[in-house]
Amino acid sequence: MSGNDGSPWSVQFRRERQAAWQELDALVKRVERDGLSSLGAEKVARLPVLYRAVLSSLGVARSSVLDQNLRDYLESLAARAYLVVYAPKRRLHEVVLPWLLVGFPTAVRSIAWHVAVAAALVVLGGALAYAMVRSDSDTYYLFVDAGMASGRDPAASTEALRKTLFADDAEEQGLLTFATFLFTHNSSVGILTYGIGFVFGLPVVLMLLYNGMLLGAMTALFHERGLAVEWWSWILPHGVTELLAIVLCGAAGLAIGQQLVFPGQRTRLEALADAGRRMGAVVAGSVLMLLIAGFVEGVFRQVVQSVPMRYTLAVVFAIAWSAYFGFAGRRRA
């Protein structure tokens, strides 16, 4: 079917459609520069219509148009329009609330077993270190290095140890600085745990064990000196949240490692990407939890010295997290 002037049929094809292409081109350029919200409602409605028109032109051009420039142009236009049409949601409220109310707790429930295993690893490491330190207090130094201990070691007197539980760590730095330090440090560790999950989850196992050991060794020391009640009142108010967050990050790392080793019916890459996406949400949530924990540890614990109050807060947090992960985002039957 050639045009009556002897020109290729694609000349006519282009004449009929290029106005639509150029309209889409202008829209895409504008969105790329200023965002979707810069278009009026009318133009936003045109976007998908024009996009589909260009896709159909592209299909025709690929199969039967021999103008190379035209084909390159349509390829590029379709690709750019696709990226604009299937763009991520950009408004904060569209993203954050659904994730807090549904996405995060649901993702955590989907890896309930991994969470259990991660928690078990922490407990295992803790029990191991506890037993070793109780039987020979010199082994304490295997688990806790000098910087971490900062005076909390078997050489210290009981009175000195008691002091560390009620002293104001933050005196020199200011409460918020201390809280911030704790938060950024813990979050980096948590994110790290997620990132290294892809090495078959092995480093994650070590990290969880080590965290447990640290806790177990210190626990052994304080138990030995008869400071058990005070020790747990010092650890638990923030520890409930912080340990849970670290366990969640560890579980995320384990889940990723598992998908890599046992991808099931899918290819490894597909399995990895699927787990990676779900676990990314878990880790982001954990970072938020660590922010809370850092605040409790850096501010609340320094201000509140009463043991019963500290336990109360720990219990409140434990109940709140159980309720949140147990029930938030479940569909009503």
Next chain:
Amino acid sequence: MIRDTAIQQSVRSPEGVELRFRTAAASERLVALALDLALVGVLMFVAGLLLTLLSGLGGLMLVFFVVRHGYFIWCETRGYGSTPGKRRLHLRVIRADGGPLTTEILLARNLTREVELFLPLMLLLNPDALFGEHHGVVRIVASAWILLLLFFPLTNPLRLRIGDLLAGTRVVVSPPAALMRDLADSKSTPSAPSRAAEFQFTAAQLTVYGEHELTVLEDVLRKANTPDAQRTLRAVTKSICGRIGWADPAAIGERHERFLRAFYTAQREHLEQQLLLGRRRLRKQDQAARKP
């Protein structure tokens, strides 16, 4: 030396159309990253300065943390899978399976920067902060491992970093292309000939060349206004005349461009018509028109 790739990859859009992209080269990604990191540095500096003036060192660590992680997540979410540095080089993040990008995906691919980028950077800038009291073998093994993470994209042809693996994303180049005038359209191009005009080609003369040669000719004609073009046009005209057995090459005289344009139009008309009939001829070496 590691060669950069020019690998094409395609994703299937939700409409079922295959969209083709060129994989971003490692060098392009490195430049984009450097630009972004420079911006992160400036942001940190400005925020740090403001905070120090306002309230002392209190929030500094928090701001650094937020900027370090927030920059990429925020920019890629707001910028349709593209940070300022990426946009400069026309780089885009796309999903390997063609679906729409979500915040979840952008989180997944950017949280891993902690392991892939910031940890190795820290190793290079201040190893003591990382290893503390550890020495010897521990340092060497850990350093090797961490640097391996940094160079991971060079180990695969798609230049995937670990974040891309975990998020199922690819980074591709998507530059804008200009729509130039149609060389065969006499209405949009005043000098384009119509069939009644000066040069007529027989069916036999149009079966000599294939699509590849047509593309080359298009390229030559699009460059017809550049300084050296006349010599090229003359040479191409001569070669085509010889090949198709044009009766009277001398009569063309200096009208090379008009002749080539006429030939281009007739050739494209012929090949496109053959395509509509399901016959494809890719190159002149192809003896007969092939069924695709």
